Amino acid sequence: MYYYKLFGLTVKSEFEIPEAVAIDALDTPDVLIESGMPPKEDFDAAQSGVIDRLEKDVCWFNLAKYGMFYVENGNHVIIHSYGDEMTDLQRNSYLTGSTMGLVMFQRGIIPIHSGAVAKDGKTVLVVGDSGSGKSTNTVRLREKGCLFVSDDMSPVSFVDGKVMISPAFPQQKLCRDAALRQGYQLEDLIYIDEDRDKYAIRLQDGYETEDTELSMILELEATDTEEFSITEVRGLEKIKLIYRNIYRGCVWNVIGMQEEVQRHVLELAQKVPMYKCMRPNKGFYTEQITDWVLQHM
Numbered sequence: 001m002y003y004y005k006l007f008g009l010t011v012k013s014e015f016e017i018p019e020a021v022a023i024d025a026l027d028t029p030d031v032l033i034e035s036g037m038p039p040k041e042d043f044d045a046a047q048s049g050v051i052d053r054l055e056k057d058v059c060w061f062n063l064a065k066y067g068m069f070y071v072e073n074g075n076h077v078i079i080h081s082y083g084d085e086m087t088d089l090q091r092n093s094y095l096t097g098s099t100m101g102l103v104m105f106q107r108g109i110i111p112i113h114s115g116a117v118a119k120d121g122k123t124v125l126v127v128g129d130s131g132s133g134k135s136t137n138t139v140r141l142r143e144k145g146c147l148f149v150s151d152d153m154s155p156v157s158f159v160d161g162k163v164m165i166s167p168a169f170p171q172q173k174l175c176r177d178a179a180l181r182q183g184y185q186l187e188d189l190i191y192i193d194e195d196r197d198k199y200a201i202r203l204q205d206g207y208e209t210e211d212t213e214l215s216m217i218l219e220l221e222a223t224d225t226e227e228f229s230i231t232e233v234r235g236l237e238k239i240k241l242i243y244r245n246i247y248r249g250c251v252w253n254v255i256g257m258q259e260e261v262q263r264h265v266l267e268l269a270q271k272v273p274m275y276k277c278m279r280p281n282k283g284f285y286t287e288q289i290t291d292w293v294l295q296h297m
Helices: 040-047 088-107 134-143 176-181 236-244 250-255 259-271 286-296
Strands: 002-006 009-013 031-035 052-054 058-063 067-072 076-081 110-113 115-119 122-128 147-150 153-159 162-165 171-175 190-193 198-202 212-223 229-233 274-280
Touching: 040 058, 040 067, 052 250, 058 088, 067 088, 076 088, 088 110, 088 153, 088 190, 088 250, 110 122, 110 259, 115 134, 122 134, 134 147, 134 171, 134 176, 134 286, 147 153, 153 259, 162 259, 171 176, 176 198, 212 236, 212 286, 229 236, 236 259, 236 274, 274 286
Parallel strands: 009 031, 031 076, 122 212, 212 274
Antiparallel strands: 002 009, 052 058, 058 067, 067 076, 110 153, 115 122, 115 147, 153 162, 162 212, 171 198, 190 198, 229 274
């Protein structure tokens, strides 16, 4: 068995997850991950064409070409592979993405779809639609001295009145154009996504291993205008910003959001400054954005 820290949770896994941070063996991990057969009724449903089940204690999704990913009670993951179609890299990608997202939903943890970096114990989340520049800007912030925290999903927790972010795992994804623009040699990276032509940078250093306090959320949006601006988000707009950037937020639309989670959304909106960056589609604004972030963290 292998033991890791993922998104602030201790994990015991039947198979290796090389992108995760290894830890010493422990008897009672937060999450057990194993290969095997899900309960018969769920497996039969998947074979009949059902693509997912989303409930408070049982969630799963089925990928007909690859396999079935089953999550129960926020502490147990079963992955059933259909033959050799799914590689270890693909399995781990779905595990560390959507599957761990389901684990967090069941545990009442808010996962924010974001890139995140930290400096001096403070973390900033960079959110926005695909193509808005999340990864490009977090890579540049890392190059400017910040520690990497997460690439796609950042779990929010509340400790002693503070809003905290747990690190994901030290791997960052970039599309081909962004990787080349940042000066990376593609042959030195891991090709991970045939559909969206993405590459992974597996970090050897420069990443955060402990929970850090959330100091700011910056939402990026590319527009057709020629004006660049960064403005503070206030009032109810902060709550809207949180909801539209929850990772796989549609899951909570189906299973319902726990009352405690709703309180945490309000607490997050009250305690953490949030900003909106509007940048033109044409041109590169990475330096302006990252310099602003470093000044305001």
